[in-house]
Amino acid sequence: MIVIRACEGFEELAACVRLQIETWGYDEGDVIPRRAFLVAQKIGGQVIGAFDSEITCSSPNGGPESLVGFAFSLPGVKTGAGEPRAYLHSHMLAVKDAYRNRGLGTRLKLEQRREALARGLRYMEWTFDPLEIKNAHLNIHKLGAIVRGYRANFYGVSSSQLQGGLPTDRLLAEWRLDSSRVNAILEGNLAVTPRIEERILVPASIYQWKASEAGRELALALQSANRQKFQQAFSLGLAVLAFSLDAEGNGVFELGSPTQAETE
Numbered sequence: 001m002i003v004i005r006a007c008e009g010f011e012e013l014a015a016c017v018r019l020q021i022e023t024w025g026y027d028e029g030d031v032i033p034r035r036a037f038l039v040a041q042k043i044g045g046q047v048i049g050a051f052d053s054e055i056t057c058s059s060p061n062g063g064p065e066s067l068v069g070f071a072f073s074l075p076g077v078k079t080g081a082g083e084p085r086a087y088l089h090s091h092m093l094a095v096k097d098a099y100r101n102r103g104l105g106t107r108l109k110l111e112q113r114r115e116a117l118a119r120g121l122r123y124m125e126w127t128f129d130p131l132e133i134k135n136a137h138l139n140i141h142k143l144g145a146i147v148r149g150y151r152a153n154f155y156g157v158s159s160s161q162l163q164g165g166l167p168t169d170r171l172l173a174e175w176r177l178d179s180s181r182v183n184a185i186l187e188g189n190l191a192v193t194p195r196i197e198e199r200i201l202v203p204a205s206i207y208q209w210k211a212s213e214a215g216r217e218l219a220l221a222l223q224s225a226n227r228q229k230f231q232q233a234f235s236l237g238l239a240v241l242a243f244s245l246d247a248e249g250n251g252v253f254e255l256g257s258p259t260q261a262e263t264e
């Protein structure tokens with residue numbers, strides 16, 4: 001059985017750091033240390049773990065040795081018009097390779113949402129790589145996030161093994177935790193939007209392109225072509241409102257004009 005709960009104690013935070021390194025292969029300049037996880041927990045962030053109770057450990061709720069996934073978020077403040085508004089920036093989500101595609105990533109996000117709403121926090125943001133079809137499917141199709149922002153080379157140079165040496169371009173996911181859109185999507189009422197004005201494609205072969213030296217030029221060309229399309233669309237007020245996959249695993253970002261309810 002997999003238990004999803006807040007991480008406790010130094011050892012569970014250290015297990016998150018190990019899984020972070022296993023997932024992204026970060027060097028010591030990029031890795032987020034245990035102390036930062038600890039501080040995030042103390043100041044209103046979240047360190048939520050997925051624990052496999054089948055892995056031998058002292059407690060039925062799991063322990064550091066049974067950590068198979070985690071979600072990590074930091075508290076943030078939005079300023080501008082009106083009162084300053086607290087929100088969460090979700091910085092990392094990782095599931096051990098052998099445990100992927102069984103719903104754990106989704107369960108970790110849903111626990112982030114539940115815990116945030118229980119504290120009166122209604123908004124969460126995170127960034128994700130626009131070339132990662134799987135993450136787009138999870139963030140937009142399954143969770144109901146929308147996207148209106150593109151950050152070119154957001155982190156600068158990265159030692160991440162998932163980045164394939166490409167610029168660290170990111171889309172900004174906006175998750176309105178208790179909006180009618182998100183509630184409908186989580187309840188399985190796929191809010192199919194008839195308002196699609198533009199589609200931006202990512203071929204399934206992107207994963208092979210990113211993984212090989214020979215494919216890197218193709219990945220780079222796609223990244224820069226899609227960057228232009230996203231930036232242009234966002235400058236016109238469009239938002240990513242849906243994401244679909246075809247039978248071959250190619251991904252399609254579907255953009256349209258968001259309603260006021262989708263952006264508040």
Ligand SMILES: CC(C)(COP(=O)(O)OP(=O)(O)OC[C@H]1O[C@@H](n2cnc3c(N)ncnc32)[C@H](O)[C@@H]1OP(=O)(O)O)[C@@H](O)C(=O)NCCC(=O)NCCS
Nearest residue numbers: 023092093094095100101102103104105106133134137138
């Ligand atoms: C992203 C990640 C956390 C997802 O965890 P997970 O436990 O596999 O997620 P889930 O099982 O809840 O959902 C995955 C969904 O993607 C789908 N999927 C899997 N491979 C896919 C692919 N190549 N293209 C499109 N969708 C894909 C799964 O079928 C599932 O969708 P479904 O429930 O509609 O069938 C995990 O893959 C991971 O750790 N990746 C590396 C780190 C990372 O990229 N983190 C996120 C960015 S910070």
